[in-house]
Every structure is written in C-alpha cells, then in structure tokens.
Amino acid sequence: MDILVPKAYAQETCVGADELGGGGVNLGDVLCLSDNTPVSAVYTSPAFLVNLIVQNIFVIGGVILFLLIFYAGFKFIQSGSQGKEEAKKIITTAVAGAVVMFCAYWIVQIVQVVTGVDIPI
Secondary structure, three states: OOOOOOOEEEOOOOOOHHHOOOOOOOHHHHEEEOOOOEHHHHOOOHHHHHHHHHHHHHHHHHHHHHHHHHHHHHHHHHOOHHHHHHHHHHHHHHHHHHHHHHHHHHHHHHHHHHHOOOOOO
C-alpha cells in the first residue's frame, strides 16, 4: 500500500512548535511525509484524496468481480443442483455490481463533458 499513498509522520521538522501560533494546529502543515515534505504541499485539497480513493475503489471492485466469478465457477463445477443455484445467484449479483460500477463511471464522464469540470478518474 506504500505505492498508493506515502506514509505521514508527525514530527517537528516540517513546522516547529513555535511557528504554529495560538490559533490551533493545521495537521497538513504539521504532518510530514517520509521525505520531510509537509502533507499540505502534496495533497493540496480534499478533492485530491477523494479522487485517489475513487480510482482505487474501481480497481478493487474489478478484482472482487473477478474473484466472485471465479468462485461461482467453482461452485458450479463442485456441487450438484444446489451449487448451480448458488453459482447463478453469485453471478447475478456480480454482474449487477459490474453494471453499477460501469454506470457510475460513465455518469461521471457525462457530467464532466456537460459541465466542463475536470474530474480525473
């Protein structure tokens, strides 16, 4: 998981305690990444984090879809008529999930074209 998001460590090398002031603590300035850069310098807005999460959710959803189809195939081959019914339910659920993921992706793409807002997915 280190490839996707660098680790953040709380240390005084980004901003010292005397520079924080009395108005509270901005964690983006206080938390540092492994190369001592402040988190706020890399992740400039919450939208960046949301886009990162959404991209990875689509990948994880695809892997889960593959595993469900693989599992349904084993159920179909291994068991008798009861296994075939269970496999049919698993495949139906997996295909419905794939359709929802596909529609969600294309709805975002259509919104991007209609509004002109850059949504990096």
